[in-house]
Amino acid sequence: MKKLWLLLFIAPLLATATAYAQPPQSITPQIRDLSWTDESFLNTQRKRIARLAGEKIGAPIRGTKADLTTLQRIIERELISQSDTSMQQALGVALGDALMNEESELEWKVYEDKKGHSRALCAMSVNECLFPVTMLSRRMKVGLKPDVKKIYLEALYLIADSLPPLPYGGKREYSIY
Template identity: 30%
Template sequence: MEQTVSPLSVKDSERLEVQRSVVINFVSEGSLEQYRTAAGKLGTLRALLEAGVFEADQTYELQCMGIVLGDALVQQHGFEWVAVEDDFGRDPALRVERTSVLLFPLTMISKRVERGEIVDVFDLFNGTAEIALKRATDELGN
């Protein structure tokens, strides 16, 4: 099963925008400026999780939260959105620039919530970035 990594297509980008809008709909007008920061995105995700806005069976909505988590990683660490296609389909992923290191934020929150775990998005964000950046450094030989 081989993976093909490519830039996002127009259709991929549109899909991500629709998914982002699911989360943005919960952001008050007065909080939009804060939401534009990585910390603001993470704070929004934390508030949604703590309030139990989405149930464990609301996979799509939880995956929308994963896209916003990915946006925060892009914003803070310069990762790039790409599309990964394999035998199972095509999904958005993050790539650490100039490496083959891939992250799949789409399901990072949903899988944990579905397993009944309490998700600390700040820990998830920091741990994911730390691992990805270490792998990238190792790959680049630095």
């Protein structure tokens, strides 16, 4: 009888210990289309940054690289507090729209991995993505004033090798002008 009780008590402990001893299964990143909620989030962020730019800078947000100067002015004038992560991420959405407008092979997607789900700009033909929503906010959160144009160009060159080749073997060249 004692052996039975011992077995009933120890068996679940051994099973639990075995489960913890096995390496975690890696979750392959998944890239999928934006849901209605994701689209709504991006649109809300676009409206927030457009409102701020219009009221405080007097400049529109158009979704093009012309916005880079406006985004930099917002950062330099410290119109968004260091603790306002949501508004900093709205800057990142505007940066992402400018990147997408420059490079037609990029589109907003949802990137999901073991850490969670993020809205990202992904190359349509491969599983390579940029994460513009946090490109500025991670720097601003620690008190830096990021160079928006530099980050923009670095992001484009970072993803360029993942994009389909240009006709006639041309090389992608990017400019902020």
